[in-house]
Amino acid sequence: MNKRAKQLVLACSVPVLILLGMCFAPLYTMLTGVDMILQTKPLDPSDLFRGDYVTLQYEAEEVPISLVDKAVVSRLQDQWGQFDVFVLMEKKDGVHTPIKVSLEKPDKGIFLKGTINYIDKGNQGQEIAFIEYNLDKYFLEDNTGAEWEKASAKGEILAKLKVNNGYAVLTDITTK
Structure with a gap:
C-alpha cells in the first residue's frame, strides 16, 4: 500500500x-446501568414537525433548596451560568426522588449528573433549584402521540431510565 x-x-x-x-x-x-424510575410533571407540548413524541418534565428537576449543598449555592451566586452537579436519588414508593445535590460525585448510591440552571421561588413560594438532565423527549410509535400527550398533561407518565455513573438513558415510558 x-x-x-x-x-x-x-x-x-x-x-x-x-x-x-x-x-x-x-x-x-x-x-x-441500574434501573431508575422518575415521576413526570404535567406538560403540554406542541410541535407539528417532529412526528409523534412526548416532551417530559420531571419532578426531580425542581429540587428544594434544603437538599442543595451550600457549596452549590455559593458557586451559583459567585459564578454566572450553568454547571454540572450530582443529584443523589432514593427510591420512595417505586419512584426515585432527589435527596441531595452536590458538586462532588457520591461514593455510593444511585445518582444522576445534571446541570443546575438557577435557584428561584417555585409555585408554592419556596426556593427551588432548577436542574436539567437532558431526558426531555421520548419518540413514540406512529399515531400514539395524542394519548401520551394527554397523559403527560395530567402528569401520569413514569419514565424508565438506565443509569451508570450518573449518565442516564431514557429507555421507556409508562402510565401510572
Whole structure:
C-alpha cells in the first residue's frame, strides 16, 4: 500500500472512529446501568414537525433548596451560568426522588449528573433549584402521540431510565 492510500484510509477512518466513540457511553449504560424510575410533571407540548413524541418534565428537576449543598449555592451566586452537579436519588414508593445535590460525585448510591440552571421561588413560594438532565423527549410509535400527550398533561407518565455513573438513558415510558 503506497503512502497516498494509507493517508486516504486514515482520513476515512477518523470520522468513523469518532462516531463509534459517541455511541459507546449510551450502549455501555444500556448494558451495565441500574434501573431508575422518575415521576413526570404535567406538560403540554406542541410541535407539528417532529412526528409523534412526548416532551417530559420531571419532578426531580425542581429540587428544594434544603437538599442543595451550600457549596452549590455559593458557586451559583459567585459564578454566572450553568454547571454540572450530582443529584443523589432514593427510591420512595417505586419512584426515585432527589435527596441531595452536590458538586462532588457520591461514593455510593444511585445518582444522576445534571446541570443546575438557577435557584428561584417555585409555585408554592419556596426556593427551588432548577436542574436539567437532558431526558426531555421520548419518540413514540406512529399515531400514539395524542394519548401520551394527554397523559403527560395530567402528569401520569413514569419514565424508565438506565443509569451508570450518573449518565442516564431514557429507555421507556409508562402510565401510572
